Amino acid sequence: MKCAVIHRPSEAALSLIARKVRDKALRDIIENGHVESIGICQGTVLEIIVASDTAEKTSDVMVCEINGSCPQHMTCLGLFGKTSAVTAAMDAIKAIQF
Structure with a gap:
C-alpha cells in the first residue's frame, strides 16, 4: 500500500480533496481549512x-x-486531524503486514 502525509496542506490540495469526499460534514471541515495534516493511503x-x-x-x-x-472504486483513504494524530495513525498503518 502507498502512503503519504501532507502537513499544513495548501488551499489547492484541500480543494482537490474536498471535491472527492462525499461526507458533507467532513467536506465542510476540509473546505474551511480546519485540517492540520492529511494522511493518504x-x-x-x-x-x-x-x-x-x-x-x-x-x-x-x-x-x-x-x-x-468511478463512484464504485475505492481508491484512497484520507486521514484528517492534528499532525501528531495523523502521524501516529500513519505509523500504525505502515506497521500492518498485509
Whole structure:
C-alpha cells in the first residue's frame, strides 16, 4: 500500500480533496481549512478497510474514502486531524503486514 502525509496542506490540495469526499460534514471541515495534516493511503479494498479501522483505533483522526473517477472504486483513504494524530495513525498503518 502507498502512503503519504501532507502537513499544513495548501488551499489547492484541500480543494482537490474536498471535491472527492462525499461526507458533507467532513467536506465542510476540509473546505474551511480546519485540517492540520492529511494522511493518504492507496491500496486494495481490503487494505483500505483494515487501514481505516487501524487509524481510528490508534488516534483521534477523521477517516474517509477519497473517491476516484468511478463512484464504485475505492481508491484512497484520507486521514484528517492534528499532525501528531495523523502521524501516529500513519505509523500504525505502515506497521500492518498485509
